[in-house]
Amino acid sequence: MGQHHDHKGHSHTHIDPDAGDMRVAGAIGVNLLLTVAQVIGGIFSGSLALIADALHNFSDAIALIIAFFARKIARRPADPRMSFGYGRAEVVAALVNYTTLIVLSVYLLYEGVMRFFEPEPVNGWMVVWIAALALIVDLITAALTYSMSKDSMNIRAAFIHNVADALGSVAVIVAGAAVILFGWTWVDPAVTILISIYILWHVKSEIGETIRVLMLGAPPELNPEEVATAIEQVDGIASAHHIHLWSMQEREPALTAHLEIAAQAWSEADSIRVAVKEVLKSRFDIGHTTLELELVNPISKASPRFGHDHVQDA
Template identity: 45%
Template sequence: MSHNHDHSHGTENVSDGVLLWTVIVNLGLSVFEFVAGAISGSVALMADALHNTNDAAALLIAYIARKISRKGADEHYTFGYRRAELIGAMIQLTALILVGLYLVYEAVRRIFEPEPLLGGWIMAAAGVALIVDVITAWLLWSMSKGSLNVKAAFLHNLTDAGASVAVLLGGAAIYWLDWSWVDPVITLIIAGYILYMSSGMLKKTSRILMEGTPPELSVDEIKEALEALDGIENVHHIHVWELDEHHRALEAHVVIGEARSMEELESLKTTIKTHLDERFSIGHSNLEFESAGKSCHSRANEKHCNS
């Protein structure tokens, strides 16, 4: 365990540095867009600045959560702090859904109450914002593959790049064609994408925090697979959950047919754990062995199954 940590420490520090820089850059972009929006009188730029501010906050949460998640287990948190990233993802996704709903409101309002905008200023500011958003999303992309927390931050910036495109196109349409309706229509499309993607990730994050069974696993299939092993008569009281998106855990009562020595039980336990790891990618398992006559699975001892 400690060797793996030391081996990846340098890479993690680089990733943290990238994440921190994206926070700083996005805060700077927010200030720039607020100023540009005030000069041009553009509500669209102010809304995009609000979105960027939310992105900067989301990235800061992701940075802090990554730091906390690496703390080792202690007497207060015996599984460690790895779920801190999931909590960070939950906060980000909730905020992103609120931003999506706000964009829907703002787009609908502008359809019925169009406001004059300076197309040239909008295009210039949105162009700068788009460049920053694309660079930030590119930096986060490689980090997002193994973390819901960073993936949520990546999604924030990807959707913000889309919002910048919408503002840029809207500015161009206003500047050359006087099509003020383009901006709210594109904003509605982007808001719909934000809400669709965020709700799916929020569902996954919530399931892990609620210790739900991984969707690709079947408790019945696990039961059948274990009961097919030599020496096992029955498996019950099965609980399967995820500590985070990379670590699965299982708890089960295993009924054996006859009394065995400690060496035989240890050998059987090793066989079960190996089978769980290789077939179901369950790396942590807690097994309670019972003899057939004294199994809590029998009606006389059923109350002990819940202990």
């Protein structure tokens, strides 16, 4: 008996959504223009690193386009078929962006290694000027998305694309300078390989959080055992079991649980439930809770504290 649902949403975005959309749209525009300039420059200068940077810049633009539409979808209200709302569109977008970064990095790694065996002449000055332009655009994009990236893994994925690209531009400038000063064409593919390794390292550090949300894992800042213990410390609670703690979307924890109420406290069951909800909200900032109340049954078999009972097929 006594199921209770709390569907209050939480907004963690500090920027007006429309203003945020304009920032992302502006970042998309400058990145697309830059991609065209870099591809043309890379072809005419013979620089693989510049083309690598252009491809990464194009992926920046794609990442931002995905992030832009994910933001739009995520703001849709919940409906009967999508009762949890559309907030996870941003988490899915982040996973798509990280996956494309992995594919891109592996491709750049391959191209860089092949260029070592078949070196080509590079026009150093053209490389330096176009990479300098790229760096300016990267810094503009970073400025547009930095504050938004703190509150959204979706925008953070696009921002990481951009930061990696800014470092790539710096590396390309170094490669161009090495050609101008010393005639070292090998620096170009070496820089390409370093860019790809850096991107892979960054993706590795960020993609786990995205997968955890999609896999309904407990938020990293919350200890499930600590949450369960806090519930059981509320007066009148004999035990808690079948506890599920997950994230509705980034920074929006949710919990469901079965609460066993001591027989002598059953008349206070509703107030006990309210007390549990207050503990969860005040101590752990869990605002979305579903609590099922049960009278203690001394002869029932023990239920798992977390997860479900597993019934094996005969």
